[in-house]
Amino acid sequence: MEAIITAATVLTMYFNAINSNDANYLYNADMEDGVVNKIEVYEQNAEHPMAQKMEYRYEYDEKGRLANKEMLSWDEAKKTWQKSSRLTYKYYKNGYNVEVSQWNAKKQAYDLPSEVTLYRSQAPNLTTVKTYKMNETRDNMYLTSRMVVMEPLDTNLLAIK
Numbered sequence: 001m002e003a004i005i006t007a008a009t010v011l012t013m014y015f016n017a018i019n020s021n022d023a024n025y026l027y028n029a030d031m032e033d034g035v036v037n038k039i040e041v042y043e044q045n046a047e048h049p050m051a052q053k054m055e056y057r058y059e060y061d062e063k064g065r066l067a068n069k070e071m072l073s074w075d076e077a078k079k080t081w082q083k084s085s086r087l088t089y090k091y092y093k094n095g096y097n098v099e100v101s102q103w104n105a106k107k108q109a110y111d112l113p114s115e116v117t118l119y120r121s122q123a124p125n126l127t128t129v130k131t132y133k134m135n136e137t138r139d140n141m142y143l144t145s146r147m148v149v150m151e152p153l154d155t156n157l158l159a160i161k
Contacts, residue, residue, distance in 0.1 A: 026050060035060065055081050065091060086110055095120035095127070116141065125151040 024045065030038040041054040052074035059068040066089050072081040083103035090097045099113035117131045127149045132141040 025053070035064075051076075061091075065089065083110075088113070112138065115144075122148075125153060127151075 024043060026042040026044060028040045028042070029036050036058055038058065039056045040052065042050045043053040044050055054074070055072040057070040057072070058066060061067045068089070069087040071084045071086070073084050075082045085103060086101050088099040088101065090099070096119050098117045100115040101110040101113050104111045112134065114134045115131065117129060120128045122128055128146065129149060130146045131144050133144045134141050
């Protein structure tokens with residue numbers, strides 16, 4: 001399975017965002033050696049020409065794959081970024097997991113994942129995707145969706161000679 005999230009993927013997402021037609025948002029990236037470490041999002045409106053909105057922080061593993069994406073929101077009263085949630089990426093031989101965790105201000109730590117999506121390669125061009133959510137008592141996860149994703153076949157294989 002080649003669908004991993006790399007530093008190049010994050011950089012491409014950043015360039016797509018800044019080139020979008022959404023004039024209400026401005027993006028500022030903190031980059032080092034072509035790797036995006038942080039993106040700040042500013043909102044433009046009639047009241048505030050440029051108000052801080054969101055911040056995304058990125059961490060990568062030793063192979064250059066995305067390991068964590070942390071989302072923070074601007075607290076205007078405190079004039080600081082407040083942690084909101086985090087996506088944690090775990091890679092395996094046949095796929096990867098994306099875990100969603102919420103920030104717990106009382107504990108000053110992230111809670112256990114509230115949702116986990118598993119991407120698994122079953123065969124060339126065939127991936128299964130299963131999403132699990134945490135139950136209300138926070139002692140078990142249950143399956144909420146599942147699907148099979150089929151990628152297009154290599155068109156060279158279909159060529160008639």
